[in-house]
Amino acid sequence: MKVKIHTLFQYLLETTQAEPEAIVGFSLAQSPRLGDFLADLDPDLPLDWNSRDFSGLPELKDHVLRQAGLTGVCAPADVLITAGAAEANYLSIMQLLQTDDEIVIETPGWPQAEVLAKAIGAKVVRVTRRETDGWRLPLDQLAEAVTVRTRMIFLTNPNNPTGDMLDASELAEIVQIADRVGAWLLVDEVYAGLEWDGPRAPSIAGMYARGITTGSVSKALGLQGLRTGWIICPDAGLIRDAVILRENSSEIMNIMGEVIAEIALRPERYDPALGKARTEGLAHLAQINDWIAQQEGLHWISPRAGLIGLAHLPEGFDSEAFARFLLADPYRTFLLPGSAYEQPNHIRLGVGGGLSVNLTEGLTRLAQALADYPRAEGRCCMDPHSTDTACCLSS
Template sequence: MKVKIHTLFQYLLETTQSKPEAIVGFSLSQSPRLGDFLEELDPDLPLDWNNQNFSGLPELKGHVLRQAGLNGICAPKDVLITAGAAEANYLAIMQMLQPDDEIVLETPGWPQAEVLAKAIGAKVIKVTRVEADNWRLPLDQMAEAITPRTKMIFLSNPNNPTGDVLDETELREIVRMADRVGAWLLVDEVYAGLEWDGPRAPSVAGMYARGITTGSVSKALGMQGLRTGWIICPDAGLIHDAVILRENSSEIMNIMGEVIAEIALRPERYEQAMEKARREGSANLAQMNKWLAAQDELSWISPRAGLIGLGRLPDGIDSGPFARFLLGDPYRTFLLPGSAYDQPQHIRLGVGGGAGVNLEKGLSRLAQGLRDYPRS
């Protein structure tokens, strides 16, 4: 098995040293600082593993269930703490998907599952979200795509990168589709809790025996560097298989990630952090929507949740070359080209990062870049 690099990661690798002065596309909330947690950290904490449970710090697993709305529905044994949602997705996909299996994906969507599925030798079936339909997931096409050959369905909810949200009714319909053929249904929930026009959708791990919920502290809480996430699944075999695979990769969780995440997810701290993230994200979203309404050449479907969305470029501009153009002098502004999501006529716009990303400056430079960019 050889994992090929995806366009999204390739762009990040090539531009990581660029030192932009503004970011238009920040995908996580403003990050807290280590000093915010020092009073509650034990200086005598051994820097060994947690010495309690291979599947994760018990207190942290309890917080994970609570924030997902799964208390009394799933149990701590249904939770595995992982190195971010990326490892959570990796462990589930690599253990459940075999060569020649079929996996149904959404596009645009988080590309990790497609990369891994192709490396395994599985067949990828895509269901396309369309901008003209406000990026909604077409359930009729999903029903046609899911067949007795389908081993897994992979979705993100809220959707990464469009910000669309599947509500409880839609999720239950997809569960019925999956159950008819016995497929696993994996839903990545890294942006859950940042809904702008409705409630948080229920977690699929509490709706379906083969439902897999993954999440992390990376996006909504802005704690990407902790590399702390989770799998929740009521199937004991899947959790056991994921532990076995993790034993041969990252092996155990880093204790500092677990301990700081446990503090961050304590009910009072979590609610305060989420309120701050929603307040700052909502303010940046309002600023973005106001700015876009005044633009003649750029538009988007405002995300219903999360911190990112896709902006449509005018005809004659390809997102890849334009993103590199904007990263150079005099603009020095970073954004991610939509080609990273198979949407070359779009750019990823983001409203995360609080005030530190210089959003107003970035938007001004983006407008100037659009005026200056040579058209084909």
């Protein structure tokens, strides 16, 4: 089994040394500093495993259930602390999906499940979210895609990257679709808690015996560097299988990540931090909505939740070529091209980063790049790896 690189990660690898001066597309809340936690850290803390619970700090697991709205619904034994939501997804998919199984995924969506499924040799069945339908997940098409051969359904809620959101009634319908064939239902909830249009949706682990909720402290709390996330699932066998696989990958928990995450998820810290992320995210969302309204040929469906959304480029633009154009002098501004999500006519914009992101400057540079971008028919203009803009300007 060989895991092949995805377009999204390929672009990040190729541009990681660019040193942009502005970012338009920050996908997580403003990150706290280590000093914010020092007063609550024990300097005598052993940097070995916690010696209490191999599946994670018990108090951290309690906090995870609380923030997911699952206290009293799921038990601490239903929680496994992982190295971020990415490992949570990995452990679940790799232990449940076998060669020739089918997995139903959404597109656009977080690409991890498809990458892993292809490496396993499973069949990937796609259900397409369409911009013309407000990026909604078509439940009728999902029902048609799920068959007796379906082993797993993988979704993100809120959706990454469109910012659409499934509500409680839609999730209940999806549970019925999955239960009809006994399929596992994995919902990545890394953006949960950052809803702009409606309440937080219920976590799937509390709705379905084969429901798997994954999440982390990375997005809403800006603690991506801790690499601390979780699986919540009422199926004891799945949790045990995930522990076994983790023993052969990251092995034991990241104790510093768990300890700081536990502090961050304490109610007296978590609630104000989430409120701050929501206030700053809403302010940036309003700013981007106003800015897009002033741009000729650029439009988007404003995300209903989360910190990112897809904006539709004007005619004649290729997203990756434009993203590289924007990253070069004189703009020096980073954003992720929609080609990372197989949406080559889009760019990903973000409302995260809080006050640490100079969004006004980034949008000013982006507006100038949109105006300057050469939309001639020259081949070099459509080559996403070309740095020769002169030929485009002269063609």
